[in-house]
Amino acid sequence: MLADEQTSPEQFAFLRTMSGERRLQLAEDMFWSVRKLKLAGVRHQHPDWSEEKIIAEVNRIFLHAQG
Numbered sequence: 001m002l003a004d005e006q007t008s009p010e011q012f013a014f015l016r017t018m019s020g021e022r023r024l025q026l027a028e029d030m031f032w033s034v035r036k037l038k039l040a041g042v043r044h045q046h047p048d049w050s051e052e053k054i055i056a057e058v059n060r061i062f063l064h065a066q067g
Helices: 009-017 020-045 051-063
Strands: none
Touching: 020 051
């Protein structure tokens, strides 16, 4: 992780002010945003693939993702 990608103390303090429900909602929103971006990227890389194959590839990518 790059230094500018690390969470700052101010960001941690702000996140602590949020309810658990709100933090969970933000995490879910981020997940779906990243998934949409990945779908667009796979579509761009493989314009000849069917939508079903694109979705299957994105599912495979997310299934095997490591964080």
